[in-house]
Each structure stands twice: as structure tokens, then as C-alpha cells.
Amino acid sequence: MTISFQDRVAIVTGAGGGLGRAYALELARRGAKVVVNDLGASRDGTGHSDAALKVVEEIEAAGGTAMSNGGSVSEYEQMAEMVAKAKEAWGGVHILINNAGILRDKSFAKMEPADFELVVKVHLVGSAFATKACWDLMREQNYGRILMTASSTGLFGNFGQANYGAAKAGLMGLTKTLYLEGAKNNIKVNTLVPVAATRMTADILPEEAFKLFAPENVAPAALFLVSEDAPSNAIVGAGAGAYHGAWVSMNEPTFLAPADRTVEGVAAAWSKIADRSSDFVPASGSEQSGAIVALIQKAMAG
Template sequence: MTLRFDDRVAIVTGAGGGLGRAYALDLASRGAKVVVNDLGGARDGSGSSLSAAQSVVDEIIAAGGEAMANGASVTDEAAVAKMVAFVKERWGRIDILINNAGILRDKTFVKMTHDDFRQVVDVHLMGSVICTKAVWEIMRQQAYGRVLMTTSSTGLYGNFGQANYGAAKMGLVGLMKTLSIEGAKYNIKVNTIAPLAATRMTEDLMPPELLSRMGPETVVPAAVFLVSDDAPSNACINAGGGGFERSYVTLTQGIHVAPEDMTAETIAARFEEISDRTGELVPDTGGAQGAVALSGAK
């Protein structure tokens, strides 16, 4: 079965190059009308230009597709709202949002300024919030929506020199989890991708021999599936270099103790037992985790 996106309208942020460009081109080749959003700034978020976004639009149109360029910063609420209103007026609906835009300001935490931290969180986390909020009511009213967040192995597992990036990226997993619950009754499915690809963002983070095997096209299959009609919801897929895995936030079976044993000493003595991953769980909601903690039936 070939996945098609005929009559679907997709917004892809950060689509002037790298992963976003690859997503936009693939969706357009499958019939989607695509908004190529890109501020056109440097890797650290400075500057702006519409040329990169327009170049991708030109590629799509040359291949027989339909697309428009937009240069709004994902952190600018008014500009994002204007973009969404224009797309809705022109194409009548918005079905897909891929929150891909991002910047890097890598430093060790001791050298990182508050501004370094805020700027990265603002673009990755708040930018995704702003864009998703702008399309959410449209998706609710049409009873259809597919939203893809972009996390990272840094957010999921940590990486030296990226405290700001990791915090923002893990925040997006939490955002996905709650929105997947809130969107369920409206057929809005929300997922997250953790890409590992050779892009401007990673060009000096991985050795050349590895980058050569990890083009953006190796991530695209997972992203496209996660915004398709038959997509799951609340899924996080790691993708890159031909590998596709699913990440989970898990819960061990743990221990349940009587009130008189609720001491730090008990935790110290039984920490290995608490940490034992045998039979670990994947709660559907935060409330489900609470139920396990209070049940005493491990």
C-alpha cells in the first residue's frame, strides 16, 4: 500500500533545508499541499531570509506539486497566527503540522548563559507550542489532525554540552503525551520523532564517515508514517541511517512498603530492587502511574 496525502495540507517548520526540506519534498510527492516554513537564520537562530524556503517551494512546483513559502519565526505568535490564517483561507484546511524548526547553542552548563538556555527552549519547545496551538482548533473542528514533534537522543538520553537542547527536547515528549490524550476524541494524533541525520545541525557533532550514511532521507520514512491517516498516537520513533526503533518512558515494578518502612534507609537498602527492570510497565497516562504506585499490587 502506498501512503498518499492527496487533499491534505501540511505545514513543515524549519523546512528550508535538512530534515524539513526532505519531509516537505516527500509529502508533496505524495500529493500534499505543503507550507515550507523557514526563518532562514543561522544555526544559532540569528538572521533571516526567505530564500531557502522559496528554493524548496520551487523544487516542489517543478516536480508538479503545490507549495508556498513562509518566513515566520516559530517564536512569533502573531506571525504564526498570520501564516495559519493565510493557509486556511487559501487551502481551506490544515491537516498536518511537523514541528521541525530548531537552533543550537551548545556549551557546557558552566559556560552556558541564561540567554543560551532560553533561546533554545523558546525555539524548540515554545515554538512547537505556538505552532501547535495555532492549528489545534482548526484540527478539532475538522475532526482530523496529525502533529509531529521533534525530540532527540539528547533529550531522551542526554549528551555532553547540550543541557539547553536536551531540556527542550524532553519537554516535547511531555507535550506530545498530553496532547495525544486531549486530541484523541477529535482524531488528532500526536507523535514524536527522534532523528539522527546528517544536517547543518549535526555536521560537526558526528564523524564524516558516519554522516555519509545518515542523510535526511533515512529519517523521512518514519516521519511520513507518523503523520499519515493510519498513524498511531503517543509514539516516539528513533530514526536514522536505516535504523528505526521506538522509545518508551517506562516504570519498573518497584516495591511497596508499609508506612513504618517509608524511610530513606529503606530506599537505600532496596534501591537495586526498585531499579529492577524485570516486567517493567509503560503507563498510558500520569494517572495510570499513580494508580500503580498506590495499588500495592506489584
């Protein structure tokens, strides 16, 4: 069955090139009206260009419908204005792909506080601002599909990217709350972990890897996660034709008797506390405390 986005309105941030451009082109090809948002900045967040206009021209040349937007995700008023223009032109906003981002890589020892703050603001706060600008409209429509862009750095860490990793891990946390809050209004929220060759990685990856990790190989996962029958609260990795799930899990709690609730007691029980053989994936934060309460009740019952 072909997945169509006919009669849907989609916003893609950071869509002037790379991943965002690939998403915008494929959404339009499948029938969506697309807002191509791009500040046009270089990867460190400086400068401007007409990148969004060029993508709109590509979409229109292929028979699709699109508009450009040069708003900054780090300015809430600009995101609200972008959503208002989309609604005025096309009647609503059904899909938001939060893709805009910058890099300012340095080891934490050498990183200026301003570099940490800016990367977190663009990735994490910017995604929250764009999402907030759409949220009430999606609730009114009783329909919304939102995609956050995380990273393997946020999941597993990477030397020299403390700012980026913190922001990307924050986006996974944002997803996990918004999927709960949006469920009653048919708003699904997911997290994508892409591996792609874009202007962000232009001088990092060799040319052959650049071809292998083309953004077009990530787009199928991104579009599935904002489709009508998408899951919600999924973390999906995609790159070079490989796709995988990722999960935040916990194990069954270890109960320590009152006499063992000491630093030494935790140290003695550490191998059991860290044992992953009983891992499970909670559906919400309350399941963590629920697992602890259940263990206490079991212990009290003897």
C-alpha cells in the first residue's frame, strides 16, 4: 500500500539542504503541501542564504506545492508566525519535522559556555518552540505528527560533542512526555536518530561514505514516523539503508533491607543492580516508581 500525504500540510525545519531537503522533497512528491523552513545558516549557526527558496523551486518544478520560511527556530514568535502563515494559506498544519540544527564541536574543557548554550537552544529549545507553535492547532484538528531529530551522540555519547549530546538526549525526553500529552488528540510524537552525510558532516566523512550515507536513505524512516499509521514514542535509527530501534530501559529493582541501605550496601549489591537480564521498557516515567512500589509490596508480604 502506498503511503500518501495528500491533503496534509507539513513543516520541515532546516530544510534548505541535507536531510531536511530530502524530507521536504519526498513529502511534496507524496502529495503534502510543505513549508520549507531554513535560516540558511552555516553549520555553526552563522550567516544566511536563500537555500529554502531553492528547495521550494525544486518542489514546484516537480509539480508540488510549497512555501519558504526564513524564521529562526530559536525565536518563538517567528515559529508562531510560520504556523499562522501555513494555516492561513492551507488551512492547518498536520506534520512537523524538527530538523534544524548547528554544530559547535569542542572538547568540554575547551568549550565556551556560549557554545554550549547556543547548541542547546537551537536543537532542544528550538524544537520545543516549533512544536509549541503547532501544538494547539494540532489539538484542535485532533491530528498531529511530530518528529524530533536526536543523535547517536545523545543516545551513547561522542567525544567533543557535550553540547550536542545534551541537546539531543533532551529531545528524546521531550518526545517521551509529548507522546503522552498528545495521545488523546491523536498527536503522535517520535524520535529519529539519523546517520547521514550533509553540510553538517561535509569535511568529516570521506567522499565514498558521503555517497553511502545519502540523506535519501534516511527519508523513508522519517516519513513513516510522521505518516497516518505511525507508531508513537519510537526511537528509530536510520542511515545507509539500515534501520533500527533504540530503547531507554530499566531492570527490575533490587530491594535492600534497611540494614543494607548504606553506601557499602549499594556497592555490595552493584552486580545485581547493574544486571540487565531483566530489562524492560517503561511506557512512562511513573512505571519506574511503580516497579519500586511493587517490589516493596512483595517484600512486605514476605
